[in-house]
Each structure stands twice: as structure tokens, then as C-alpha cells.
Amino acid sequence: MTDTLLDTKLDEAERWEAVMNRDSHYDGRFVLGVRSTGIYCRPSCPARKPKRSNVVFYAVPEEAERAGFRACKRCQPNQQAFEAEVIQRVCEYIDQHLDDRLTLADLGSFTNLSPNHFQRVFKHVMSISPRQYIEARRIDQLKNRLKSGDTVTEALYEVGYSSSSRLYERSNDQLGMTPADYRKGAKGMNIRYTVTECPLGYLLVAAAERGICAVSLGDSPEYLEAELRADYPAAEISQDDSSLGEWVHTLLDHINGQQPHLELPLDVQATAFQWRVWQELRAIPMGETRSYGQIAAAIGSPKAARAVGTACANNRVSLVIPCHRAIRENGDLGGYRWGLERKKRILETERNVRDLRLPEVKRES
Numbered sequence: 001m002t003d004t005l006l007d008t009k010l011d012e013a014e015r016w017e018a019v020m021n022r023d024s025h026y027d028g029r030f031v032l033g034v035r036s037t038g039i040y041c042r043p044s045c046p047a048r049k050p051k052r053s054n055v056v057f058y059a060v061p062e063e064a065e066r067a068g069f070r071a072c073k074r075c076q077p078n079q080q081a082f083e084a085e086v087i088q089r090v091c092e093y094i095d096q097h098l099d100d101r102l103t104l105a106d107l108g109s110f111t112n113l114s115p116n117h118f119q120r121v122f123k124h125v126m127s128i129s130p131r132q133y134i135e136a137r138r139i140d141q142l143k144n145r146l147k148s149g150d151t152v153t154e155a156l157y158e159v160g161y162s163s164s165s166r167l168y169e170r171s172n173d174q175l176g177m178t179p180a181d182y183r184k185g186a187k188g189m190n191i192r193y194t195v196t197e198c199p200l201g202y203l204l205v206a207a208a209e210r211g212i213c214a215v216s217l218g219d220s221p222e223y224l225e226a227e228l229r230a231d232y233p234a235a236e237i238s239q240d241d242s243s244l245g246e247w248v249h250t251l252l253d254h255i256n257g258q259q260p261h262l263e264l265p266l267d268v269q270a271t272a273f274q275w276r277v278w279q280e281l282r283a284i285p286m287g288e289t290r291s292y293g294q295i296a297a298a299i300g301s302p303k304a305a306r307a308v309g310t311a312c313a314n315n316r317v318s319l320v321i322p323c324h325r326a327i328r329e330n331g332d333l334g335g336y337r338w339g340l341e342r343k344k345r346i347l348e349t350e351r352n353v354r355d356l357r358l359p360e361v362k363r364e365s
Contacts, residue, residue: 015057018043019050028085030057031077033069040064042082045075084303086111087125091133098138104130126301128272136271191232192240195221196248198255200342204228205248206237211265212247215317217338231316251319255346257353260286262320270314273301277311284325287354289347291329305329313337319346 018026024044033040034050040058041047058064061071061082071078093110094102104115107130111118122130191213193206198217204224206214214231218224229237253259270278276299284290290298292305292312301307312323313335324343328334336343 012057015043016052016055019055022046027077028082028089030059031061031064031082032057033064033067038069039072040069040077041072042075042077045072045077047072047074083121083125084301086113087122088303090122090130091126094130094134095137098134102130102134124300125303126273128276132272136273189232189235191228191235191237192244193225193228193237194239194241194244194248195224196252198252200255200338200345203248203251203255205244205251207244207247208267210267212317212320213267215251215319217318217342254319255349257349260353264320266317266320268316270311273304273307274311274314277308278315278321278323281312281322281325284322285354287350289325289327292326292334293329295326309334325350 015026015030015032017023019032022044026043029043031040031042032050033056035054035056036050040061056067058067058069061077065071090107090111094107100106104119107122108115108118111121113121119130122133126133128136189208191206191208193204193214195202195204197203200217201219202217202221202224204214204216204218204221204227205212206228214228216224216227218227247264250259250262250264254262277295280290280295280298292308293302296302296304296308299308308326312326315321315323315337318324318338324336324346326334333340333343333347
């Protein structure tokens with residue numbers, strides 16, 4: 001199979017019908033070149049419909065450009081947009097076939113690309129390999145099944161693992177514990193926590209073996225403690241107001257604008273994509289914000305704005321990973337796990353600290 005074959009699942013009539021209906025569901029499956037204009041478009045292009053005799057179909061933008069066509073400025077069927085649409089279809093396909101043994105050859109065949117070309121395109125769009133994406137999605141489904149009461153054996157085969165050994169060798173990186181422990185609510189884990197008042201209400205800081213595993217904000221100690229226990233219902237959880245003191249003071253200074261940069265040890269587990277998002281969040285300067293779309297573009301996944309929002313929502317270590325600096329494209333604050341009023345106050349404090357420090361920076365320069 002070559003990289004330039006048209007999608008054999010579509011015949012000429014179906015492709016032409018998609019163009020006539022400006023059907024966006026076919027975007028990413030082919031492009032059409034218009035001989036009379038020398039321009040190529042996506043099927044959903046809102047421009048004036050061409051004559052059928054002037055149209056030729058191509059599998060990918062590169063093929064149309066090699067034939068001498070230029071990209072339409074109106075629908076912008078450029079390579080990056082086309083690739084993102086292709087990979088979006090692939091991700092949907094993967095989600096529907098997690099219980100199958102998915103290979104690069106299978107996925108390449110689905111997209112009508114060679115396995116090597118498909119792998120390069122997928123990593124370019126998603127910033128992770130197809131295998132990493134499949135593993136992350138299987139782990140997500142595994143978590144849901146274990147939480148719903150499935151046994152480990154039932155869950156692992158339902159989400160596509162061929163044996164328990166393959167699941168367990170990946171479990172610590174993705175779950176932070178073995179699947180059996182996860183199903184038991186983190187039984188055997190030792191978590192220490194403390195709660196203190198702060199300008200944003202109450203602050204809970206919790207730590208596991210390697211570092212901080214939770215930083216949350218709320219209106220009462222009882223609420224924050226209940227939330228922690230709900231996340232780890234079978235863990236050994238104990239209050240510890242002494243050993244966590246240094247980290248608490250650092251976070252309080254940060255909330256008050258006296259500690260601009262946080263470098264604290266973390267003990268949280270995430271998918272490769274989530275880590276990319278969180279690292280980008282930590283790179284946003286204090287006092288500034290970025291839209292979900294800007295963050296998606298910065299990590300090389302321009303069409304993944306919604307996934308960026310999900311990664312922010314799954315952040316358990318508020319402030320340390322500053323998901324409050326992610327906002328909507330139109331400037332609205334968007335969501336925040338600990339309340340929009342807190343998000344607004346945190347951002348205002350950070351902007352005030354930035355503005356106060358600007359004269360010092362100018363004098364130093």
C-alpha cells in the first residue's frame with residue numbers, strides 16, 4: 001500500500017455527493033482539485049461549487065500539490081489541518097476497537113497510509129505514539145470498569161489486554177498502583193494530609209511516598225477531607241500537621257504572591273498527553289494566561305483543545321500545576337475544579353504580582 005491511494009471505501013459518486021452536500025464528515029478522507037482554478041479544497045469548502053468535469057480527487061494535500069494545485073485560502077485544506085482530521089478519525093476508531101489487537105498496519109490501512117507514514121503523522125499531531133495512545137485509552141477504560149465493580153480479570157480482557165502480565169507491567173506508570181489495589185480503592189497506600197486556612201478558604205495538602213499527591217481548595221476542612229477519601233477510599237489516610245509544614249508554607253506564600261515559582265516534588269500519575277499539557281501549563285509565566293487552543297498548539301496538537309481542557313480538569317495538584325492559567329478562546333475563565341471565583345482571585349493576585357515586579361525587571365535590564 002502506498003501513501004497516496006484514495007480511500008478505497010469511497011467511490012467517485014460518493015466523493016462527488018460529499019462535495020455537493022459540503023459534508024464535513026468527509027474532511028480528512030480526500031481533497032479535490034479544481035482544474036479551472038488550479039486550487040484544491042476540502043469537501044466541505046463553502047466556495048462556489050465546481051463543475052464535475054473540472055474536478056479530480058486526491059488522497060492527501062501533498063498529492064494535490066505535486067499535481068500543481070494550490071491550497072484554497074477559504075477552507076485551508078493544508079497538511080496540518082488535514083492530518084489533524086485524519087488522526088481524529090483514527091482516535092475515534094481506536095476507541096471503538098480497544099478490545100481488538102490493533103497494529104500499525106491495521107491503523108495505516110484504515111487511513112490508507114503506510115504504517116511508517118501513519119506513525120509519523122500520528123506523533124506529529126498527538127505528540128505521542130499510537131501505542132501510547134492505545135495504552136492510555138485502555139487504562140482509562142480499565143479504571144472505569146474497576147470502579148464499576150468488574151474483577152481485574154473481567155476488566156483486563158474487556159479493554160483488550162491479552163494477559164494479566166501485560167497489564168501489570170504497565171500499571172504502575174498509568175495507575176500509580178497495581179490494578180487490584182486500584183479496584184480496592186488504593187488499599188495499602190499511605191497518604192498523609194493537612195488542612196489549613198488560606199485567603200481562598202481552606203487548603204488541603206496530601207502526600208504519598210514520592211511527594212505531593214493532592215492540593216485542593218474548598219470552603220471547609222470536612223469537604224476537602226471527604227474529597228480526598230473519595231479518591232482513595234481504601235488507602236491508609238492520616239492527618240499529619242507537622243511533616244507537611246514546609247510544603248504548606250510554600251503554597252501559602254505562593255497564594256499570597258510571595259513565592260512566584262513552585263518547585264515541589266509530586267507523586268501523581270497521568271497519561272503521556274496529560275503530562276505534556278501539565279508541563280506546558282507550568283511553562284506559562286505567572287500573571288499570564290493561555291487559551292486551551294494555544295496550549296494544544298504549543299504541545300503540537302492544534303486540534304486537541306477539548307482534550308487539553310480534560311487534562312486540566314484531571315489535575316489533582318492545584319497551584320503546583322497551574323491549570324487556572326488555562327482559559328477559553330474568547331477570554332472567559334472556563335471551568336475550574338475549585339470554583340470560578342477562586343480562579344478569578346488567583347489570576348488577579350498573579351497579575352498584581354507581575355505588575356509590581358515589572359519595574360524591578362526593567363531596572364535590572
